[in-house]
Amino acid sequence: MRSVVFVLFAVLAAFNAKASEISIGKKVILYSDIIGEDRPIWIYTPEYEDNERLHAIYLLDGAEHFHAVTGVVKSLTDYNLMPKTMVVGIETTNRPRDYLPKVVGQPQNELQAFISTKWPNAGQTDNFLKFIRTELIPYVDKGYPTYPHRTLIGHSNAGTLALYSLFNQPDLFTNYLALSPQGWWSQAETLSNVEKLADAKRPYQHLFISVGGEGGRFYSGTLELLAAMEQNKPSKLVWTFQQYPNRGHMSSILPALSEGLEYLFSHLNFAITPEIAKYADVSALTAHYAELSKKVGFIMAAPVNSYVEFAEAQAEQQRHTAAVTTSQTLIQAYPNLPYAHMVLGQRLFGAGQPKEAVASFDKAIALGKAQKLDEQVLDALMDMRKKAAEKANQ
Template identity: 30%
Template sequence: MNSWFKIIALSLLLVFTSGKAQDKLVIGEKQNLFSKVLNENREIWIHLPKTYNDNTINPAKYPVIYLLDGEINFEYYTGLTDFIARTPYADIPECIVIGIKNTERTRDLTPTKAQKKSPVNPNITLFADSGGSENFVKFIQEELKPFVNKNYRTQDYSVLVGHSFGGLFAINTFLLHPDYFNAYVANDPSLWWDNKVTIKRTKEYLEKNKNFPAKKSLYVSQADNEEQQKNWNSDMTQAIEEFKGMIEKNGSLNYKHSFFEGETHGTVSYPGNYEALKFIFKGFRTDIKQLAKNPKLLEEDYKKFSEKMGTDFIPSEAYLNVVIKFMKSNGFKEPETYFMNLKDNYYPEQ
């Protein structure tokens, strides 16, 4: 009996551990895309929302976030977007995240050719491969975006997110190609680059256009950077402050600047990206308890939000299911019926 018991127990253990080994938490997939513009292969990391493959609801479309420095930011950023998009507390819609892995970072993210001699060794030239950002943004706009739109269910709303040189790239893209994205995020951007060439471009833009494009958003974070006491990054701090003054003085842009005390250049992206998402999608959250009192409030809120964003947004089927369940479990019969009808209007049965 003992031998049989041991055999059965061992068999069950093997089945359990085998099954357990097969359970994986997957946050994304890798795709390779050859770029004719850049004449090289680019690796792209894709994160899909939790409801993307849910076969209990109708296939939905999602906003897309293009995340620079993908190999550094992808893991935490995808968890962040999932967390603040969870119902019924969602501050943002569920989003597809496209992480772009670097090959030649300085080349791709800097707007001009800026060669500097190393302060340590004057025989070494810094940033010799710089100045390729126009090619890189062309790759994103003409090759990467069509690839993503073809292969995934995307909504007509996109965000560009960058840090340091990536933040510099985001702001330059906003100035030169504002229609490429709906919102831009620049965490501690390297606006000191090439004698503050981007500051000059901003002045020129405002002199020519007077105002920034309507229904666009720009978020800039700034790190405390204790290193500035050692004059390590005083140029960066001054340039960001100068840019902030110019933007806020104009007042025509949906703009926010956040200063993070105690954060360094290397850590500011995490709190910056959280605040950026909440800022860009401000107005998305609805109060489910208030909906019980006034069911029409949901459509009113989404109408206001869509007008602000310049793109049509409607309540997701997943969220409507949560609302209907809430109304049913709390005995709100009339609101329950209202939202069931609303769901049928938005998502008729196939």
Template identity: 30%
Template structure:
């Protein structure tokens, strides 16, 4: 090979290598949404399930998770939700995740105006920009949700996830607007806020309504802040325990409280969110091996989940393809035919 051809070959190889090196793994997209309610632009980050743009299956609709403190939680949470939704071991359905980036965090996530004075300067009020949660939840319900539902294929099932002040916000929303979401996650919530105002509101809610709304889920995690018990974490721990005692007396709510030894306030969200998703969608996972013996169990399991949540959940086309393949590979011919017919019934091919 002469020098000219060698040079050309090197250039082509370099261009090919650069082209391959530019391939990217994308976990979502960013949008700027102007809020008339808040009178400001809000940045939201949206993650799509792996099958969202899959041309080999019928276009599906997906539950939506609204994730507070998006700039902190979005990257790990989206990978976690995808992992939990992978067939054939899916514990949850595939979900769209909407991360909400903060502007004025204390303002948006706290329910009342702070009157707390600084311990070192009595003339200074701490958290002076607090008390705007009602406007913020109005933004989510009346502006953000309609935007998401209009532009993406969404199922009528939503989850609100928050940590610390975000957990306080989640519980306050659950008490004041329980119809806004189907499930609420509050990780190490700041229930110490404003002399434990959420404890008072919880008692008032039950005195007025007697029980919590049916077909809702509430998950509360608690960090192990033992080494910091002499500061504000002590108040937080006591308030969470008090809230737990009140809620656990009410049997109508799909509720779980989890304590995480060794996890502090700043780390508890990661393991808690994993457990929370499995708890909210408990009953979603089916045993593919058992379906070979009892194919009707799949429909029965999904009916049970749908009854508990008040939302119709169906086996995805992707999962049914996995089931059919399993039956074929293991020579369960009758069961294979059953699930082929079941899949065609749920997802008829457009001619």
């Protein structure tokens, strides 16, 4: 549930008579000393406040899938199904070289033999992951306020690279979205990889793995891997598998992106059930993120929308005092956010405290002017203040 005024904040700027360009990101060229070439990088960031931090998605085959992934990410974020997340798309230059792991020893199956013959320079995955670790991630972390919570998305051969990273460099990413990965490993390599997942020292991770209706090794190889994982019970790895039998190799990408990202980020959300709205106070929300921070190994702040939706749910249960407290805690977390002071003003007005609501709206207006918010947003805040002042003077 979103408040009407939040929608007003988000939408008013769109209804502008002036024509302007629409941009969803930027493209930069990052030279890699490790690979010895320019790597075009596509970057999308959502709108965020000064003291907000972003989760980061690293997208393989960035040029091909950037628009689809950013569209899904924005939609899931707008509907509060995942936290604010930036997308870092890595443009492909040589897929076999960067994405296909090295064939160990003599080829063990027909596909391995084909790869060894067709692409003799394949198998430089460790070099590519070193580029991500030592050049790309530091570049992103220096320029953006990111959490050390990273998601890797790969499709087909790039999905194979995502699984390779999960097995061999588990500290690099937290979430993995492997879409129709090539199931080309031999049985011995599959079992060896799965044994690595059982290491108790591995971090807490999530995996979403999918296949379309491709059949062949795409399907059988994935099932062999999942069967081995089920038997060995990997430590601290939570995973799910989804098949789209009526979709092809490419057409399965979009549904898998939507379902996969929602799955990978669902454990980060604070679920507001009817019971929580009716009985819990803001400590339930802050405790959720404190416990989550312990699990992931870094401090993860409660997002703005979690406070707002919790306060709204409490108010709908006629728990106006609790809703005010939740909104006051929001301001403690985000003191310079005009929207936070507006939310407190709404909750105070609903609690029958119009005089206090006026003070909150005044603070929201002052911050809004200082931050040069759209005049229509400021006008809406003035209308709220006027209504509260009229009530206070009765």
